Amino acid sequence: MSTVLWILGAIVVLLAGGWVMRLAGQTLTGNKPFFRDMPLAVAFGYVLGAALLLFGIWYYFQPAVTADGVPVASVQFFRWAVQGVLIGAAAAFVFRLIGRTVGTAGSRKMFRQMPLTAAFGVLVILIYALLAIFAPALAPHGQEEVFGQANIVPGGNPALGGNPDFPLGTDQIGRDILSRLIYGAQNTVGIAFATTVLAFVLGGTFGFLAATLRGWMDQVLSRMVDVLMAIPSLIFSLLLITVASAWVSGFGLTVAMVVIIAVIDSTRVFRLARAVGMNIVVMDYIEAAKLRGEGLPYLIFREILPNATAPLLAEFGLRFCFVFLTISALSFLGLGIQPPLADWGTMVKDLSAFINYASFAPLAASVPLLAAGAIALLTVAVNFVVDWMLNRSSGLKD
């Protein structure tokens, strides 16, 4: 009850603050239209935003450890979150600045028009790509290496039960968490990328075939795709994985999952490729190529494909996010990428119990969030870039 009263009181105070702020603005600026036409609700919004900002700054500088040496976990997590956002924004800003001064005229122009979110996205994707390629060189230990000590606390401080050899600690069977996180970039992202490529090869080929040949071929393929799309994709892939798990296990099951998800996802690609292809096959240059007597492969790969690249590329980004999230969800459920391959979804599942120690060991609790955050960060980055590309190509400004 008292909580409700507190909230109501806060709203009244903020409303009064907004009214005073508007009045002050009107008197100080000589009744400028900005303040004159401001509704009370907007003034309330400004005051609320300012109050939240002030509270955030005040909270940030609260002590993270009490006088008795007990960590105040909420403050610690808040600091990490704020620092993460600030560092990310600063890195994106510097990256965009470098891009604007270095490189060819075209790339400099591109960076000049780029919003900060898109620069952040490009930077994150580059870092992930580097991590994935150089994982064996960067990781301090192997992904399958099992060490003598299990459950070493992260932080590397021997007094608190850490070990400098394992900065993020070890998991419950004694594998280095930092190394597995780095190898996760290779396995999780690599497998998702391969799956998306496979889905595009399948869906693109059949979509263009249907668009070129029309007739019964188009009918059969389209109706098959309609049926497959009527089943939710995660549910259908779980059903097929159940069936596959009766025949294969371990690495074979990972391969089976890749094929299953690629086939299910290729239905979405088929739709797009067919629609784009339909618009292209009615063009005069296709007619000319047909009259020259070119065969079907030439028509599809030399005439239609080059003209369909732009929409397919934007779709590739979105599809990759979708596949990546599906594979992570399956791995989290224990049915995706199979051990001993290091994978972020599986790591979240295995380490999730650490969250409960958050109030007295913030570092340990952050480890499962790191793995989950690694997944989230990449999809957010790809989405930022795709959002920017779509905005640019469609000319949508408002």
Added chain:
Amino acid sequence: MNPVIKIILQRLALGLLTLFIVSIVIFAAVNMLPGDFAEAILGQGATPEAVAAIRRDLGLDQDPVTRYLQWLAGALQGDLGNSFAQANFASFVGDDSGVRTTVAQQIAPRFANTMFLAGVTAAIAVPFAVTLGVLAALYRNSVFDKVANISTLTSISSPEFFLAYVLILFLAVLNPLLPSLSNIYADMGFGERLQKTLLPALTLTLVVTAHMMRMTRAAIINLLASPYIEMARLKGIKPMRVIVHHALPNALAPIINVIALNLAYLITGVVVVEVVFVYPGIGQLFVDSVKIRDIPVVQACCLIFAAAYILLNLTADILSILSNPRLRHPK
């Protein structure tokens, strides 16, 4: 016949046809693969008696069409077969006294729980998303709009379990406001049940709000260039009233459509979220059955998920016809 009723009947028939074909696909996925399922499921150490028992129980000795028709007829009458989970195969070989749980018995209470979770989520998410979308359209290109845009893009692209664990961290572990485990029993009061459902419902809300809010914003902004909106503005109506009274009713079709599609998306999201919170719903049953290869339960859950998905898509279709006069009276 009234053209609207005709269209609705057509869509319903189409939906039923889709469901029928989907049931064939689900059945075929399990039954048409090469090799003997009974041997595959038992592994190498299977005795011939056990293999024969499973084969008899699954009806693998009959031809596929008969089996499918029997399964379909059973499913229509609510009999989805026996679950493997609580049945010991050895009991089939000797005396058949082992207690068996039917799939329907397992699914029924969990189905109600999942519906409750989805209902709570929809009750929070739909008003929240539409309000946010209207506000973002009203104050477009302001700081508020940009913050809302970035945060919804972030929440839409995060995996469900990331959002779930962040919420657990802040609302259950650091500030113990809500329970992080949703252990729900049949004879639980509404208030307590709601409290235990709130955290998974909030997670799902974060997942589905983003799409609905962006769509509401886009649908309203699309209309703002129309002459009648300009007329309303020139009359001197307040911006909020222009949007709520003039733009929103005409933007309803795409908004209703995206709401129904997102509720359909909830069906997929529910699986992961139920596992995180150990919520006793149909999604968790599905994942558990997949892990122990309890084929009858997996098939039944799949059929239920697909039916709900088709039904919601159908509803989206019909509602968007009903809300648009031009579609209601086709030329």
